[in-house]
Amino acid sequence: MHESLTIGQLSARSGVAQSALRYYERLGLIHAERTGGNQRRYARTELRRVAFIRISQQVGISLEEIRTALDSLPSSRAPSPDDWAALSRTWRERLDERIKLLGKLRDDLDGCIGCGCLSLQRCTLYNPGDTLAGEGPGARLVLPRRDGPPPPA
Amino acid sequence: MHESLTIGQLSARSGVAQSALRYYERLGLIHAERTGGNQRRYARTELRRVAFIRISQQVGISLEEIRTALDSLPSSRAPSPDDWAALSRTWRERLDERIKLLGKLRDDLDGCIGCGCLSLQRCTLYNPGDTLAGEGPGARLVLPRRDGPPPPA
DNA sequence: CCTTGAGTTGAAGTCAACTTCAGGTTGCAC
DNA sequence: GTGCAACCTGAAGTTGACTTCAACTCAAGG
Numbered sequence: 557m558h559e560s561l562t563i564g565q566l567s568a569r570s571g572v573a574q575s576a577l578r579y580y581e582r583l584g585l586i587h588a589e590r591t592g593g594n595q596r597r598y599a600r601t602e603l604r605r606v607a608f609i610r611i612s613q614q615v616g617i618s619l620e621e622i623r624t625a626l627d628s629l630p631s632s633r634a635p636s637p638d639d640w641a642a643l644s645r646t647w648r649e650r651l652d653e654r655i656k657l658l659g660k661l662r663d664d665l666d667g668c669i670g671c672g673c674l675s676l677q678r679c680t681l682y683n684p685g686d687t688l689a690g691e692g693p694g695a696r697l698v699l700p701r702r703d704g705p706p707p708p709a
Numbered sequence: 710m711h712e713s714l715t716i717g718q719l720s721a722r723s724g725v726a727q728s729a730l731r732y733y734e735r736l737g738l739i740h741a742e743r744t745g746g747n748q749r750r751y752a753r754t755e756l757r758r759v760a761f762i763r764i765s766q767q768v769g770i771s772l773e774e775i776r777t778a779l780d781s782l783p784s785s786r787a788p789s790p791d792d793w794a795a796l797s798r799t800w801r802e803r804l805d806e807r808i809k810l811l812g813k814l815r816d817d818l819d820g821c822i823g824c825g826c827l828s829l830q831r832c833t834l835y836n837p838g839d840t841l842a843g844e845g846p847g848a849r850l851v852l853p854r855r856d857g858p859p860p861p862a
Numbered sequence: 863c864c865t866t867g868a869g870t871t872g873a874a875g876t877c878a879a880c881t882t883c884a885g886g887t888t889g890c891a892c
Numbered sequence: 893g894t895g896c897a898a899c900c901t902g903a904a905g906t907t908g909a910c911t912t913c914a915a916c917t918c919a920a921g922g
Binding site for chain 1: 764767768797800801804805807808811812814815818819
């Protein structure tokens with residue numbers, strides 16, 4: 557019946573703005589056939605791709621990385637449930653890591669709330685590696701520098 | 710001895726780039742006195758402010774919100790440990806929320822890995838509110854948009 | 863006094879992830 | 893066949909959190 561979707565339909569179904577879908581296509585994350593009149597027609601499997609993209613973003617993964625991941629899907633045949641499962645599994649570790657980090661941050665924050673310190677000298681939050689470095693009194697902040705904006709709240 | 714810090718010293722101690730410190734100052738997050746020759750001299754309490762800023766960012770809070778929070782500190786006297794503790798406590802809830810969200814995402818992802826679905830029809834990840842909306846087959850994605858208006862219906 | 867490293871400024875650039883816009887084309891219902 | 897919503901494009905704009913740059917001044921050691 558409806559073999560393919562227009563961009564409006566894909567947008568409605570996925571909840572992703574048309575402009576975003578076009579953007580994803582430019583980045584090579586999704587793909588569309590064209591009608592004679594140059595309009596996009598999406599295979600229904602693209603819905604799953606869009607799903608994967610949005611879910612991955614929630615995990616805090618950049619579009620660039622998502623593209624790389626999607627590139628590992630078989631292009632010859634339609635990806636199977638197993639393919640998708642394997643792909644999702646790779647995010648699992650990331651997610652665990654992020655959860656652990658936030659958990660540590662919370663515990664540390666609790667400790668700091670207890671002592672009201674936020675102290676450069678002692679606070680574990682501020683001093684994750686316990687790096688009370690070399691010159692003069694006072695420690696250095698050794699938190700990793702962030703790259704890019706924080707993940708979607 | 711060292712009553713105040715130069716920007717270079719604050720940067721080294723906090724691990725925050727000088728350009729970032731100047732940027733924070735423009736946004737009103739930190740403050741510096743000036744020498745006769747117009748150079749910044751930071752009170753040592755600014756170290757704690759910078760600490761709070763970086764920790765808050767890790768929790769996923771924007772500089773704008775951090776500024777608002779910092780504005781609630783007493784300006785007449787130097788903030789006490791209790792002041793800092795109270796401030797940190799306000800982030801606690803945020804942090805819990807984010808952790809819970811990621812936990813749910815992980816569980817859902819596990820479920821999806823199990824079934825390999827990422828299905829628009831059934832997947833809880835994709836269908837958090839179970840909103841299998843009105844027209845035609847297939848569900849809508851009802852994940853909250855990251856910001857800005859919802860998709861044009 | 864001179865050099866040199868540290869500081870100053872405003873303006874512009876960057877990056878990700880999009881959105882908005884202007885101006886033009888398609889496709890479907892009547 | 894006509895009208896109009898839906899679609900197309902490239903370019904430019906947006907936001908947050910910075911960095912980089914050019915051109916300049918300040919501070920301290922020799």
